Amino acid sequence: MNKKVIVFSQLDSDIQARLENQFNVVMLNPKHGDINQQIRQEVVDADAMIGAGRLLNESNLAPAQKLKIISSVSVGYDNYDVDYLSQRKIGLAHTPHVLTETTADLAFTLLLSAARKIPQLDQWTKQGAWKRTVGTAQYGQDVFGKTIGIIGLGHIGAAVARRAFHGFNMSILYHNRREKIEVAQQFNAQYCSLDDLLQQSDFVVVAVDLNADSKTLMGEREFALMQKHAVFVNIARGSVVNEQALIDALSNQQIFAAGLDVYQKEPLQDSPLFQLDNVVTLPHIGSATAETRKKMAELAYQNLVDALENRTPRYLVNP
Ligand code: NAP
Numbered sequence: 106m107n108k109k110v111i112v113f114s115q116l117d118s119d120i121q122a123r124l125e126n127q128f129n130v131v132m133l134n135p136k137h138g139d140i141n142q143q144i145r146q147e148v149v150d151a152d153a154m155i156g157a158g159r160l161l162n163e164s165n166l167a168p169a170q171k172l173k174i175i176s177s178v179s180v181g182y183d184n185y186d187v188d189y190l191s192q193r194k195i196g197l198a199h200t201p202h203v204l205t206e207t208t209a210d211l212a213f214t215l216l217l218s219a220a221r222k223i224p225q226l227d228q229w230t231k232q233g234a235w236k237r238t239v240g241t242a243q244y245g246q247d248v249f250g251k252t253i254g255i256i257g258l259g260h261i262g263a264a265v266a267r268r269a270f271h272g273f274n275m276s277i278l279y280h281n282r283r284e285k286i287e288v289a290q291q292f293n294a295q296y297c298s299l300d301d302l303l304q305q306s307d308f309v310v311v312a313v314d315l316n317a318d319s320k321t322l323m324g325e326r327e328f329a330l331m332q333k334h335a336v337f338v339n340i341a342r343g344s345v346v347n348e349q350a351l352i353d354a355l356s357n358q359q360i361f362a363a364g365l366d367v368y369q370k371e372p373l374q375d376s377p378l379f380q381l382d383n384v385v386t387l388p389h390i391g392s393a394t395a396e397t398r399k400k401m402a403e404l405a406y407q408n409l410v411d412a413l414e415n416r417t418p419r420y421l422v423n424p
Pocket of ligand 1: 204208256258260261262280282283313316319322342366392
């Protein structure tokens with residue numbers, strides 16, 4: 106009998122078709138009621154799950170009897186209870202590398218947009234407010250040659266550093282749980298404490314994975330250390346930041362601006378951030394280009410098939 110695969114978010118159509126040719130595919134659908142209830146029902150006899158953006162843990166996976174692999178179409182895996190999965194001998198795979206450059210592009214897009222007030226000035230122009238030459242209210246911050254502080258010099262952090270170094274002649278500071286000597290050498294990046302980085306950087310970019318150490322890494326105290334003209338960018342995970350502290354820092358003009366792709370609660374609805382004109386808000390689109398999403402889906406598909414055919418998936422989180 107065909108193996109059963111649960112698809113828990115929208116997938117690339119080619120990959121979806123390939124899965125349907127090979128397996129008995131069940132799609133979860135929010136229109137059919139509570140998703141967690143659907144998971145609990147369908148997972149009983151499922152062999153694999155594939156998708157992104159859903160919390161999977163004991164509360165919805167407990168009924169699984171033969172689940173072998175969860176293939177996440179993402180690099181971050183903070184949505185999954187890895188300890189529980191390991192205890193149940195359920196593999197978890199993810200899709201690193203293929204989204205690194207696209208996400209770093211987005212980090213820089215946010216940095217430049219927030220520094221140069223791009224969304225506000227786009228609206229301003231379209232609303233016909235451009236009556237004479239622009240004044241101080243429309244001025245932004247220079248980027249070229251400034252200092253960027255990167256928190257988390259992993260794959261994406263290093264790709265941001267490469268752009269900053271080669272494209273914008275920036276001085277680079279970084280903070281990481283451990284020093285990354287070889288990567289840092291390529292960009293002349295200086296290792297420093299979080300406090301030093303916050304105090305000295307004109308731009309602060311967060312690129313850590315969400316874990317017990319990085320949760321609310323940025324709070325009231327940390328925003329208070331940043332310079333008044335500094336721009337804060339978060340492309341990592343919303344929970345790395347105490348969002349209320351950021352809102353306060355932006356409201357009080359304690360920092361110049363922020364560029365955000367991720368939030369404590371997603372999708373972002375009715376947020377005080379919407380009232381602020383010194384923040385650029387994007388709907389978690391770090392990897393959302395057609396090419397990259399296709400590569401991620403292909404990799405996730407391969408991880409899933411490898412597991413079901415008794416090969417070790419290339420990117421297994423819990424070997
Ligand atoms: P990665 O290669 O694992 O890099 C994460 C880096 O953060 C590592 O160098 C890690 O260093 C460091 N780190 C972790 N906790 C830290 C802490 N408390 N203090 C300082 N450094 C810390 O992962 P990646 O591929 O660059 O991706 C990073 C994250 O970006 C993902 O986990 C995901 O959550 C997020 N992301 C978001 C989007 C989006 O759509 N916005 C897209 C892709 C990825 P050590 O472990 O050595 O300390």
